[in-house]
Amino acid sequence: xxxxxxxxxxxxxxxxxxxxxxxxxxxxxxxxxxxxxxxxxxxxxxxxxxxxxxxxxxxxxxxxxxxxxxxxxxxxxxxxxxxxxxxxxxxxxxxxxxxxxxxxxxxxxxxxxxxxxxxxxxxxxxxxxxxxxxxxxxxxxxxxxxxxxxxxxxxxxxxxxxxxxxxxxxxxxxxxxxxxxxxxxxxxxxxxxxxxxxxxxxxxxxxxxxxxxxxxxxxxxxxxxxxxxxxxxxxxxxxxxxxxxxxxxxxxxxxxxxxxxxxxxxxxxxxxxxxxxxxxxxxxxxxxxxxxxxxxxxxxxxxxxxxxxxxxxxxxxxxxxxxxxxxxxxxxxxxxxxxxxxxxxxxxxxxxxxxxxxxxxxxxxxxxxxxxxxxxxxxxxxxxxxxxxx
Ligand code: ADP
Ligand code: MG
Numbered sequence: 001x002x003x004x005x006x007x008x009x010x011x012x013x014x015x016x017x018x019x020x021x022x023x024x025x026x027x028x029x030x031x032x033x034x035x036x037x038x039x040x041x042x043x044x045x046x047x048x049x050x051x052x053x054x055x056x057x058x059x060x061x062x063x064x065x066x067x068x069x070x071x072x073x074x075x076x077x078x079x080x081x082x083x084x085x086x087x088x089x090x091x092x093x094x095x096x097x098x099x100x101x102x103x104x105x106x107x108x109x110x111x112x113x114x115x116x117x118x119x120x121x122x123x124x125x126x127x128x129x130x131x132x133x134x135x136x137x138x139x140x141x142x143x144x145x146x147x148x149x150x151x152x153x154x155x156x157x158x159x160x161x162x163x164x165x166x167x168x169x170x171x172x173x174x175x176x177x178x179x180x181x182x183x184x185x186x187x188x189x190x191x192x193x194x195x196x197x198x199x200x201x202x203x204x205x206x207x208x209x210x211x212x213x214x215x216x217x218x219x220x221x222x223x224x225x226x227x228x229x230x231x232x233x234x235x236x237x238x239x240x241x242x243x244x245x246x247x248x249x250x251x252x253x254x255x256x257x258x259x260x261x262x263x264x265x266x267x268x269x270x271x272x273x274x275x276x277x278x279x280x281x282x283x284x285x286x287x288x289x290x291x292x293x294x295x296x297x298x299x300x301x302x303x304x305x306x307x308x309x310x311x312x313x314x315x316x317x318x319x320x321x322x323x324x325x326x327x328x329x330x331x332x333x334x335x336x337x338x339x340x341x342x343x344x345x346x347x348x349x350x351x352x353x354x355x356x357x358x359x360x361x362x363x364x365x366x367x368x369x370x371x372x373x374x375x376x377x378x379x380x381x382x383x384x385x386x387x388x389x390x
Contacts, residue, residue, distance in 0.1 A: 336361020
């Protein structure tokens, strides 16, 4: 068990809090403030216990100082959401940060974009020390970057007493509940664009789950490995051997893998002239698999209904296009109706659940794409492992 902010005394202290405020901007304003809202409980808790806060995050991928990536709109939104004093420094732990922190009586000092400093991603010792000198205690609540060994997520933890925040605690505990303490049967539903992105995750899940349902573009590489014709579906030729290995390993381990047995097919993604329900597993030449078909949906639904734990990563089809969204939508619905403990991870899968209105029926929707994938791979997150144990 890692120390959380509930285990430490912060009264009268300055707490450095790493948050994930990497939000989308539009016309100089925050276009989606979900990530800012999600950090509020931790910040409000610490302020309520009498701490002064130095809040830090990266935003986008600037190459050095670039006003387009300033934290200014984020500081403004945080001020509106929390209704507390939020002061923005003009630098990242430089003279302006030091000066403004000295003058801060209460509330929050927000540092400029961490990635304005090359030392952040390099986890540079000098930059780590400069950051650490601003506070008495370090708290990490940035789950979205917890798989990275950067100065603000990793290096700094060895310099100060530390703990994880409430968002990080919720993410790690929720995902571990599925991975380590799963109610059986444990079903993984995998899909999305590529097998190669998710190969390590699939191998690791084979050790943990009872069933794997495969849809999305990923399914066609597996069907190809089984000798079916896949037309011009998006497959990864380099991954066909791996797909074969996964299928035979699953067979040896008694893990059941379900692949699509029918499809929604079309002649083009961008400008489809023909969209058909293909009732057999083989896909004709010059046609692409775009979504799972109705027979596959029914089969997947039956497995979902009888599961005790469900982990879902990767859409079942090109759900962004309404003609190819039914598979993903039906799976969202089936998971939300099931009594299983359910986890959804991955940027596009989480977006699909929200878009189709099924978020309420999911036990936990992970906010971090890369970090949740690392956990599904069975790996410890560096930014969490470096935090003190209770
Ligand atoms: P996540 O972000 O949830 O991990 P991915 O990024 O791996 O998911 O995959 C999502 C993408 O996969 C979506 O943009 C979707 O359009 C695409 N996709 C799903 N099914 C297919 C398919 N049959 N052919 C091509 N692309 C697909
Ligand atoms: Mg994605």
